[in-house]
Amino acid sequence: MSAQFTDLLIGPFETFGFMRVALVACFALALANGPIGTLLLMRRESLDANVLSHAVMPGAAIGFLYAGYSLTALTLGGLLTGLVVAGLAALMARSRPELQDASLIAFYLVSLSFGVMIVAARGSQADLMHVLFGTVLAVDVKALLLIASISSITMLAIAALYRPLAIESFDPAFLRAVGGGGRAFRAIFIALVMLNLVASFQAFGTLLAIGPMLLPAAAARCWTRKVWPTITLATFIGMAAAVLGLLISYYAKLPSGPAIVMGAGVIYGISLVAAGRTRVKPQGLR
Amino acid sequence: MANFFNRVRRLQSLSDVVSAARTAAAPLGGWLAFSFLAVARSAQAAFSRHFDSGYDPSPSSGRLGGAREGIVVRNLSVRYGERYAFENLTGEFAAASLTAVIGPNGAGKSSLLKVLAGVIRPTSGEVICSALPLHRLAYLPQQDELDREFPITVAELVALGAWRNFGSVRKVPPGLAASVHEAVAAVGLLTVIDRPIAELSVGQFQRALFARLLLQDADVILLDEPFASLDENTTEDLLQFLRRWRQEGRAVVAVLHDLDRVRQYFPSTLLLARVPIAWGDTSISLAGDNLARARKTVGPADGRIGRAA
Numbered sequence: 226m227s228a229q230f231t232d233l234l235i236g237p238f239e240t241f242g243f244m245r246v247a248l249v250a251c252f253a254l255a256l257a258n259g260p261i262g263t264l265l266l267m268r269r270e271s272l273d274a275n276v277l278s279h280a281v282m283p284g285a286a287i288g289f290l291y292a293g294y295s296l297t298a299l300t301l302g303g304l305l306t307g308l309v310v311a312g313l314a315a316l317m318a319r320s321r322p323e324l325q326d327a328s329l330i331a332f333y334l335v336s337l338s339f340g341v342m343i344v345a346a347r348g349s350q351a352d353l354m355h356v357l358f359g360t361v362l363a364v365d366v367k368a369l370l371l372i373a374s375i376s377s378i379t380m381l382a383i384a385a386l387y388r389p390l391a392i393e394s395f396d397p398a399f400l401r402a403v404g405g406g407g408r409a410f411r412a413i414f415i416a417l418v419m420l421n422l423v424a425s426f427q428a429f430g431t432l433l434a435i436g437p438m439l440l441p442a443a444a445a446r447c448w449t450r451k452v453w454p455t456i457t458l459a460t461f462i463g464m465a466a467a468v469l470g471l472l473i474s475y476y477a478k479l480p481s482g483p484a485i486v487m488g489a490g491v492i493y494g495i496s497l498v499a500a501g502r503t504r505v506k507p508q509g510l511r
Numbered sequence: 512m513a514n515f516f517n518r519v520r521r522l523q524s525l526s527d528v529v530s531a532a533r534t535a536a537a538p539l540g541g542w543l544a545f546s547f548l549a550v551a552r553s554a555q556a557a558f559s560r561h562f563d564s565g566y567d568p569s570p571s572s573g574r575l576g577g578a579r580e581g582i583v584v585r586n587l588s589v590r591y592g593e594r595y596a597f598e599n600l601t602g603e604f605a606a607a608s609l610t611a612v613i614g615p616n617g618a619g620k621s622s623l624l625k626v627l628a629g630v631i632r633p634t635s636g637e638v639i640c641s642a643l644p645l646h647r648l649a650y651l652p653q654q655d656e657l658d659r660e661f662p663i664t665v666a667e668l669v670a671l672g673a674w675r676n677f678g679s680v681r682k683v684p685p686g687l688a689a690s691v692h693e694a695v696a697a698v699g700l701l702t703v704i705d706r707p708i709a710e711l712s713v714g715q716f717q718r719a720l721f722a723r724l725l726l727q728d729a730d731v732i733l734l735d736e737p738f739a740s741l742d743e744n745t746t747e748d749l750l751q752f753l754r755r756w757r758q759e760g761r762a763v764v765a766v767l768h769d770l771d772r773v774r775q776y777f778p779s780t781l782l783l784a785r786v787p788i789a790w791g792d793t794s795i796s797l798a799g800d801n802l803a804r805a806r807k808t809v810g811p812a813d814g815r816i817g818r819a820a
Contacts, residue, residue, distance in 0.1 A: 267661065389562065389679040392671060395661045398630050403674035403727070404565025404646040450662045450707060 234468075237475045247361045248471060250372050250428055251485065254437055255463030257376035257421050259456045260383045262442030264414065267452070268394035272326075273314070275435050276333045277415070278422045280310035282340030282431040286356060290347055294355075296368055300423050307419045310336060315412075340431065359430030361471070361481040368427050375424040379417050390414055391452070429482045436486035437463055444493040447500035462492050558680075565646045566678030579730040580641045581605040581762035582627055587636035589622045596622035597783055600636070602790050604764050606730070609757040611777040611793070612766045614805055618784045620766040624650065624733045627764070642730040646675060649729035651720055653736050659709055665719050666691055666704050672726025694722040699748065714745040721749055732756055734765040738772075750776050770797060784808040 238244045265274050281303035288295065288302030310332050317328040344353050355363075364372070383390065392400050393410040400406065418438075425434035445458035470485030477484075559566065581604045588598040597619030604610055604627075612620045625631045628650035629643050642648040670683075670691045677683050695704050698718040708716060717737065724732060734753075738746045753776065756763050767773055773780055773793060780796035782788040784805040789796040 269658070385680060391663075395658055395663060396671075398628070398650060398652055398656075399671065401630070402628060402646065402648055402650050403671075404563070404567075405674060405679050406562030406564075409562055450709070452662050455662075 234472065237472065243362050243364075244471060244475065246364055246366065246369055247428070247481065248467060250364045250369050251361065251437070251467030251471070252464055253369070253373045253376040254421075254425055254428065255441065255460050255467060257379040257424070258438045258441065258463055259445075259460030261379060261418060261421050262438045262440075263445070263452065263456045263459055264383070264390060264394070265418065265439065266442050266446055267391065268414070270394075271435075271439055272329060273415075274418050274422070274438065276314065276329045276336075277307055277311060277419055278425075278435040279333045279336045279340075279431055280307045281419075281422055281426050281434070282306075282336050282356065283343065285426060285431065286340040286343035289352065289356065290343055296371065296427070299426070300371065303423045303426055304419060306336070307422065308416070311415050311419065337431070355430070357430045357432050358480065359426065359428050359433060359482045361428045361485065364428055372424045372427070375420050379421055382413070382417055386410065386413065429486065433482050433486050436489060437466070440486065440489035440493050441466060444489070444496040447493075447496035463489065466492055559678075563678040563680065565675050566681060567646065567675045568684070579606045579760045579762070581608060582642075582731055582764075583639040584627070585637050585639070587623075587626065587638065588634045589619065589626050589631065590634040595619070595785055597785050597787075600783075600787050602781070602787070604731070604762045606762050607757055607760045608779055609753060609763045609777050610765070610779040610781055611773040612764060612781045612783055613768070613770070613773060613797075614783040614788075618805070620783055621653070621735055623783065624735050624764065624766060627731075628733050640731065647728075647730040648733070649724050649727045649731070650733045651724065651735060651737060653739065654713065654716065654720075659716065661709075662707060664705055664707050665695065665700055665711070665722075668708055668719055669694055669722040669726060672723035672728075674727075690726060691722075694725040695719075697725060698722045698752075714741050717741055717749065718745065721752055725752070729761065731762045732764070734763070736766050736768070738767070738769070746772075773797065 238248060265271050284302035284304065284306030285299045286302070287306075288298030288300075292298035314329060314332055318325050321328065340356070341353065344356050348356075389400065389405050389410045390413075392405065393414075397408075400410075421438065422434050425437060429437060441462035442455065442459040444462050445455045448458060449455055466489035467485050469488035469491075471481055473479060473488065474481035474484035583603045585601050587600040589596040590598075600623070612623060614620055622631070626633050627638060627640070628648060629638075630650070640648065670687055672694070673684075673687055673690065676687065692701075692704070695701055698721050700715060700718050700722065703711060703715060708719065711719065721737075737749065741749070750772070753763050753765065757778075765777075767777075774797065777793050779791060780793040781790045782796045782801055782805055785808060788805045788808065789798075789801045795801075
């Protein structure tokens with residue numbers, strides 16, 4: 226690797242503190258998003274997670290309305306409406322299971338429009354863009370600490386509860402029958418997803434927060450079906466996408482959040498094409 | 512497979528965390544250490560109560576010499592909205608019994624099993640079952656209710672049967688690998704023990720689920736169409752397990768369609784057509800006029816019942 230090329234890769238991070246903070250924030254997010262995204266795909270709950278990511282919006286917008294760009298207000302507000310919507314969605318799923326998809330879409334649309342209206346009522350176009358797409362480069366040390374704490378809590382919780390979390394998605398009736406806690410683990414998992422969406426919100430905004438969570442895991446799943454390899458690979462893909470996206474946004478003067486999600490999307494596309502050819506065909510009847 | 516067990520073992524149990532925390536907190540002075548310990552202890556207790564009530568490594572009631580118990584139902588009804596799945600069922604699935612539940616499509620057979628297993632609540636009536644709160648009840652739903660793409664190997668799936676020996680968070684006991692191996696051998700799947708379940712045929716997957724039942728060591732075993740779309744060999748093999756479980760004193764209930772097989776293997780039969788038509792000795796329950804009544808009650812006849820009668 227020539228010195229010039231190394232300089233292209235490392236230079237921006239050496240020169241600018243905000244690039245370094247953004248990179249570390251993305252790495253911290255990738256560490257938690259690896260296992261969370263993999264579990265989401267295993268549990269086939271990516272649509273639910275997408276709805277939750279938009280449910281953060283109204284609360285964050287209300288926080289913004291009252292306190293401006295205050296990390297605490299945005300985070301608490303987002304968490305609050307997120308949990309409210311998660312609870313409402315669970316209620317809907319139980320009372321009208323046949324409408325589950327439709328009500329999830331309804332929650333997603335209503336949260337988004339409500340949030341946009343609140344921000345537009347007081348803020349500018351720039352504020353709206355900030356809430357919708359985030360600003361990775363505006364992540365400060367306080368926000369970084371929040372992201373790192375949430376990421377640590379997530380990894381510890383998943384390490385401790387991995388067994389019931391996984392089995393709950395595979396065979397919930399079995400888990401209940403053997404006394405493994407059943408539905409409680411779904412709630413715990415949703416809460417973890419919520420926490421991570423709020424952590425991502427600052428950097429990627431309400432529209433893209435789900436991207437760094439799902440895309441690396443989806444890409445990793447193209448290469449392997451085993452769980453721990455998927456988690457590890459997803460984490461590294463998330464980190465690679467962060468480096469790629471930040472550099473592209475730096476040199477091409479493009480918004481950084483979308484660039485990172487785009488990077489993850491490109492890796493997913495490559496994985497789909499490249500891994501599809503080499504994957505072993507399952508044998509057996511199905 | 513050894514890799515899997517090592518990995519699970521490496522997860523620290525909660526009690527280990529508490530003792531590690533105690534060591535770490537010792538220099539902070541007595542009060543702090545004490546309060547931290549108290550919090551950790553009550554957190555652990557709350558966790559066990561809500562999420563890990565299945566942890567109970569004592570041997571099964573049958574082996575202790577105590578009698579196993581079956582299930583008694585009284586005036587049991589299940590309704591979805593306006594429509595009754597079944598109603599007014601009273602009777603007993605006794606210990607050491609082998610009962611076939613048979614009836615036309617839509618007769619409420621699967622709903623009955625679900626309510627016995629505690630998956631759904633009865634609309635009215637009651638289920639008296641000591642095995643359920645003790646987690647000594649095993650329920651095998653129809654295969655299409657399970658996610659076959661889930662990344663889990665045969666050994667891992669079978670090991671879940673011994674849940675009460677490790678629960679949600681505890682270490683896997685040292686003897687588990689051996690008993691998993693034994694159960695997998697008993698159902699004849701040793702050649703695929705380390706394969707993911709996505710690669711199994713329908714019959715192999717059902718064999719794996721039966722191996723899990725072997726480890727589960729339940730007093731009551733509920734099977735929803737266990738032989739649907741299985742070949743003759745697999746069905747014959749698995750039927751032997753049902754016989755064996757009955758001899759071991761367990762209450763076995765299976766939803767079936769094949770009347771010949773029921774007559775051959777099942778001493779008791781419940782003929783259900785939204786209302787119970789007959790419940791007792793198979794030869795009496797499956798008499799021609801009972802079958803005719805079952806067909807009439809539900810409407811369009813189930814083809815298989817029509818032919819066999």
